[in-house]
Amino acid sequence: MKNRIFRLLSVFCSIVILMSCLTFSTAVADEPVGKMAAVYAYVLNNYLYTYSSMHTENAGDSLSISEDNIPNGVVYSDIVNFDANENPYLVIFLADSGYTTASCHVWKYDEETENAERIAILDVNYNQIPLGQSGVFSLGSNAEKRYITYKVFEGDELVHADYYTVIDGDAFEYVNAPQVLSETGVMDFSSEYFHPNVDVSHYNQNVGNFFDKLKNSAADSVTYEDIAERLSDEDEHQIEEVLKNVVSYTDFDIANYTTMDEYQNALNVEPNGDRFYLISEAYNLGDEIYYVRFSTDRSYYNYALLRRSDMADNGYQILKVRTDCIPLSDRELKQIKADYDRNTLLYKKSKGTLKLSKTSKYDDSDGLSEPTKAPSIHIEKSLKSSTRLPAVCLGGGIAIALLTVLWVYLYSDNN
Numbered sequence: 001m002k003n004r005i006f007r008l009l010s011v012f013c014s015i016v017i018l019m020s021c022l023t024f025s026t027a028v029a030d031e032p033v034g035k036m037a038a039v040y041a042y043v044l045n046n047y048l049y050t051y052s053s054m055h056t057e058n059a060g061d062s063l064s065i066s067e068d069n070i071p072n073g074v075v076y077s078d079i080v081n082f083d084a085n086e087n088p089y090l091v092i093f094l095a096d097s098g099y100t101t102a103s104c105h106v107w108k109y110d111e112e113t114e115n116a117e118r119i120a121i122l123d124v125n126y127n128q129i130p131l132g133q134s135g136v137f138s139l140g141s142n143a144e145k146r147y148i149t150y151k152v153f154e155g156d157e158l159v160h161a162d163y164y165t166v167i168d169g170d171a172f173e174y175v176n177a178p179q180v181l182s183e184t185g186v187m188d189f190s191s192e193y194f195h196p197n198v199d200v201s202h203y204n205q206n207v208g209n210f211f212d213k214l215k216n217s218a219a220d221s222v223t224y225e226d227i228a229e230r231l232s233d234e235d236e237h238q239i240e241e242v243l244k245n246v247v248s249y250t251d252f253d254i255a256n257y258t259t260m261d262e263y264q265n266a267l268n269v270e271p272n273g274d275r276f277y278l279i280s281e282a283y284n285l286g287d288e289i290y291y292v293r294f295s296t297d298r299s300y301y302n303y304a305l306l307r308r309s310d311m312a313d314n315g316y317q318i319l320k321v322r323t324d325c326i327p328l329s330d331r332e333l334k335q336i337k338a339d340y341d342r343n344t345l346l347y348k349k350s351k352g353t354l355k356l357s358k359t360s361k362y363d364d365s366d367g368l369s370e371p372t373k374a375p376s377i378h379i380e381k382s383l384k385s386s387t388r389l390p391a392v393c394l395g396g397g398i399a400i401a402l403l404t405v406l407w408v409y410l411y412s413d414n415n
Helices: 002-029 033-051 201-220 233-244 260-266 330-340 385-410
Strands: 073-080 089-096 101-110 115-125 133-141 146-154 157-167 170-173 182-189 193-196 251-253 276-286 289-296 302-308 316-322
Touching: 033 073, 033 089, 033 101, 033 115, 033 201, 033 330, 073 182, 073 201, 089 182, 101 133, 101 146, 101 182, 115 133, 115 146, 115 157, 115 170, 233 276, 233 289, 233 302, 233 316, 276 330, 289 330, 302 330
Parallel strands: none
Antiparallel strands: 073 089, 089 101, 101 115, 133 146, 133 182, 146 157, 157 170, 182 193, 251 316, 276 289, 289 302, 302 316
16 A cells, blocks of 8 residues: 555656646747847847947047047947846947937847837936046946946046946846956947947948847747748749849838728839849748748848739739848747738638648759648747746645655554
8 A cells, every 4th residue: 555655646746846847948948039039129220220330440440529520329239138037138339429428228028018128228428527537338247147337447547337237127226336257348438539349340240240140030930841942943933023023112011001902002112123032931821821031132131921812913912021121030920920810901812732842852852742731839838937936936845745745654654
């Protein structure tokens, strides 16, 4: 009898411990990395549109400040995980000529609304810095946290220092200086000069590369199968012909129109000189709606959403087109697909379907087959971030309690 009870309690303890581990692991696996990257990319895009990017001819060059030469532009941007939580923060350093300020802006991603919110603006008016003194914005860190520091120097002597960090989405300034083990200067300035400590040559290629990383993170989050290399030559040619006609659609969306006449009129766009280059990725979203990413002679980041329909003159109805843009993330694609399912302007889907090769057309095999839907595993996020840790602790506590009961029972009298 004791052996049976032992086995039962052992199995139950194992299940509880396993559930505690899965509670933590599934929370990590289902984080909205792609959507967060897309949201941050839109924020940075707005800054670049408003301020442009600061650049110098050579790395390390300084800008002299005068009435005719006031520094302006984004100097540096990065993702900084101040408190090592699930949603890291976007940090943007810039100079604003309108207010003669050197600034650091911090943005957070709101998991509930899936939007970005600015949580800190650190401004320094460099015109008010006394002669002989200079200010320095830096990023610092130790083994546990990350910091933004602002220090004032007179020559090589430190005059004043401020330390800032973010805890659970709120920005804080330290009363007592924390222990910062490493520090990297981003920009230093005075009333007479402005000097980026980071390389802003080649039209600030660093900011451009970071912007591309955000775009790539959004694009790489797509979980649909890429069928671009499995398209038959005939189907690929048909899609390419459609894309050649939409490269001039800077920002088009069928969802912006309520009648078919409005939609048809909006399709009449004057060519802007861009030329289609090639299809980079293609995804079947279901119901003959396809998400196709393509490049032009001007931009690598372009996409179109097309509905395969026998009612369309060219075989595909144009639903959405963006050129020189931020790619759609997986979450955005799923939401758009759901929205289009309710759109009354969509043509009926084609009776047929694309014939896809079993493998890439660039492999040795060349057999064609009807597309099959691969089984997918979807992990639902059942716990909010605020409840995950208590849930894990509770599961662990139950497991420890059961193990304690098991231990007492095993060492108790057989009676």
